[in-house]
Amino acid sequence: xxxxxxxxxxxxxxxxxxxxxxxxxxxxxxxxxxxxxxxxxxxxxxxxxxxxxxxxxxxxxxxxxxxxxxxxxxxxxxxxxxxxxxxxxxxxxxxxxxxxxxxxxxxxxxxxxxxxxxxxxxxxxxxxxxxxxxxxxxxxxxxxxxxxxxxx
Numbered sequence: 001x002x003x004x005x006x007x008x009x010x011x012x013x014x015x016x017x018x019x020x021x022x023x024x025x026x027x028x029x030x031x032x033x034x035x036x037x038x039x040x041x042x043x044x045x046x047x048x049x050x051x052x053x054x055x056x057x058x059x060x061x062x063x064x065x066x067x068x069x070x071x072x073x074x075x076x077x078x079x080x081x082x083x084x085x086x087x088x089x090x091x092x093x094x095x096x097x098x099x100x101x102x103x104x105x106x107x108x109x110x111x112x113x114x115x116x117x118x119x120x121x122x123x124x125x126x127x128x129x130x131x132x133x134x135x136x137x138x139x140x141x142x143x144x145x146x147x148x149x150x151x152x
Contacts, residue, residue, distance in 0.1 A: 025084040029092045032079040035071060039141065042067045046123060050134045062124030065116075068137065072109075072116035086150050098148040105148065112140040 042064040048054045049061055085096045098105055115137040122129035 025081050025089060026091075028079050028081050029084050029089055029094075032076070032094075033091075035074070035076075035079070039068065039071055042071070043137065043141070046119070046130065047134060047138075049127070050131045052127075056127040056130065058124040058126070061130055062120075065120045065123035065133075069116045069120040072113045093150045093152075095148050095150055101148075105144065108140070108144040111143065112137070115140040 045064045046061060046068075049056050080094070080098065082099045084092055085094045085098070086092045087096055115133070119130075119133040119137050122133040
């Protein structure tokens, strides 16, 4: 009888642990997607100015560039648990290679940080400086997404 009780306790613990892991992974996916939406929103405002679709405004450009800088420096610990890829969670766009090639991801993150710093310095200067910084930050985002995100 004690073995059955122990077995049931261990089974319940594994199921509960699995449910917690699923909730944690789903929460991480939602958080990183929200972070990417914030990147996209701020880049969108800057991109519209760079394309002259909206008038250049140094104060607005500086604010959005500052947001990008904060986002790029934000710790992503906990946002990328292994196994939270598209194969396990259809709501995820992360490809499994992100974990097996993690040193490359870290290098790409350094490039994004540098591009965000350059954008922060340039955005409020003038339109030409903003336009010059757009290629680097857009390229930094794209370099990671092309390799580690499921194509839409």
